[in-house]
Amino acid sequence: MPSTQQNGVAPAQPRACSRRAILKTGGAAALISFGAGCDIFRPGVDAARAPWDQAGESLGDPRLDALAYAILAPNPHNRQPWRIELRGESDIVIRADPDRLLPATDPLNRQIVVGFGCFLELLRQAAAEKGFIAEIVPFPDGEPQPLLDDRPIAHVRFAKAPDVERDPLFGLVLNRRTNRAPFLDRPVDADVLNRLDSALRPGDGDFEWANDPANVATVKDICLRGWRIESFAHKQHMESVNLTRIGRREVEATPDGIALYGRDIEAFRLVGFLTREEMAKIGSRAHQEMVAFYERAIQSAVAFGWISTESNTRKDQLNAGAGWVRLHLAATAAGISMHPLSQALQEFPEMSEPYADIHEFVGRGPGACVQGLYRFGYVDAPPPAAPRWPLQTRMTEA
Ligand SMILES: Cc1cc2nc3c(=O)[nH]c(=O)nc-3n(C[C@H](O)[C@H](O)[C@H](O)COP(=O)(O)O)c2cc1C
Numbered sequence: 001m002p003s004t005q006q007n008g009v010a011p012a013q014p015r016a017c018s019r020r021a022i023l024k025t026g027g028a029a030a031l032i033s034f035g036a037g038c039d040i041f042r043p044g045v046d047a048a049r050a051p052w053d054q055a056g057e058s059l060g061d062p063r064l065d066a067l068a069y070a071i072l073a074p075n076p077h078n079r080q081p082w083r084i085e086l087r088g089e090s091d092i093v094i095r096a097d098p099d100r101l102l103p104a105t106d107p108l109n110r111q112i113v114v115g116f117g118c119f120l121e122l123l124r125q126a127a128a129e130k131g132f133i134a135e136i137v138p139f140p141d142g143e144p145q146p147l148l149d150d151r152p153i154a155h156v157r158f159a160k161a162p163d164v165e166r167d168p169l170f171g172l173v174l175n176r177r178t179n180r181a182p183f184l185d186r187p188v189d190a191d192v193l194n195r196l197d198s199a200l201r202p203g204d205g206d207f208e209w210a211n212d213p214a215n216v217a218t219v220k221d222i223c224l225r226g227w228r229i230e231s232f233a234h235k236q237h238m239e240s241v242n243l244t245r246i247g248r249r250e251v252e253a254t255p256d257g258i259a260l261y262g263r264d265i266e267a268f269r270l271v272g273f274l275t276r277e278e279m280a281k282i283g284s285r286a287h288q289e290m291v292a293f294y295e296r297a298i299q300s301a302v303a304f305g306w307i308s309t310e311s312n313t314r315k316d317q318l319n320a321g322a323g324w325v326r327l328h329l330a331a332t333a334a335g336i337s338m339h340p341l342s343q344a345l346q347e348f349p350e351m352s353e354p355y356a357d358i359h360e361f362v363g364r365g366p367g368a369c370v371q372g373l374y375r376f377g378y379v380d381a382p383p384p385a386a387p388r389w390p391l392q393t394r395m396t397e398a
Contacts, residue, residue, distance in 0.1 A: 073116030117321015183377025199330030204323030226344030255387030
């Protein structure tokens with residue numbers, strides 16, 4: 001259990017899908033990214049990345065200008081479940097799209113809410129950048145429990161405030177990437193991890209980390225067990241398979257979920273080696289290689305970090321999401337990659353053992369919740385930006 005800085009674990013201070021696989025067929029090897037935007041071949045899914053270029057363009061309404069950044073938030077399985085309604089001249093009502101939840105891997109909608117926390121934090125930062133305070137009222141009609149419903153996640157009011165403090169992390173928003181590649185065999189030093197910690201504000205959840213071999217080995221083992229459970233559990237595996245977009249045409253037509261694209265993906269798709277049907281078969285070559293590559297990613301971890309909260313209210317989840325994206329932006333600034341490994345945190349029954357183990361490891365006591373678990377490390381080159389739906393597709397009428 002982590003406790004001291006000596007063993008490479010920072011104490012808590014007040015104030016973690018997609019997969020890649022090496023598929024080998026007939027001697028040919030190809031790197032396949034099971035995950036949005038994680039591909040070395042740059043296969044021309046530029047249309048699916050257009051929202052990254054559009055952020056920063058003036059859309060004629062400061063709320064839309066800020067929302068163009070908010071939709072770039074990290075979010076589970078890249079579901080982009082945002083339902084956004086502009087109300088009057090200055091308000092936004094934000095709801096969760098019930099068709100974009102993850103009932104198998106996120107049965108309590110906790111991760112979806114964490115993703116909304118990331119979204120709201122980017123919205124706040126982008127508003128400030130333009131001289132507006134975004135006053136965020138979370139769950140104005142009460143916290144939806146045990147599952148999300150049609151009540152708003154947040155009500156946001158924009159108020160002009162030319163002197164509002166700009167957030168130094170905002171400049172990193174367009175460079176942030178979820179990186180699923182195996183990391184280099186290069187340590188992540190304590191001072192870097194402490195710098196990440198200082199990016200969180202009071203209330204953002206507590207960030208702790210481990211970079212010593214013993215603790216890293218313990219967390220790796222938990223992550224590996226969690227991954228194997230998720231990838232062999234029928235319902236959970238099928239949720240991912242059904243959200244997998246294979247090849248450029250699918251990725252551009254449906255720029256969300258788990259995006260597989262690249263020259264070799266197209267070839268494997270054409271010969272029928274890589275299809276959703278093949279992926280669905282537990283034990284098929286495609287499934288085996290998918291499992292193996294994510295395992296390699298986990299094995300390459302040299303440091304882990306996690307955000308936990310004292311309790312697990314919907315508000316805690318939103319706060320942890322704000323901390324999550326701040327952490328990710330700070331990691332981007334520090335030149336290190338951050339990869340959430342959420343499997344062991346998932347609340348479906350088959351996951352109960354790794355779930356209990358990671359909570360015991362973190363040692364926050366009853367009621368506390370690990371909201372995010374990440375591996376940190378270095379890579380030679382960051383992946384390209386992940387696909388996004390254009391902002392206008394997320395807008396709804398009252
Ligand atoms: C709550 C949450 C859980 C996530 N869990 C995982 C995960 O277990 N594995 C993974 O590869 N990515 C995970 N992600 C990252 C998303 O897949 C990623 O944000 C999304 O695909 C968009 O890509 P981007 O972050 O590069 O913009 C998670 C993100 C959030 C917010």
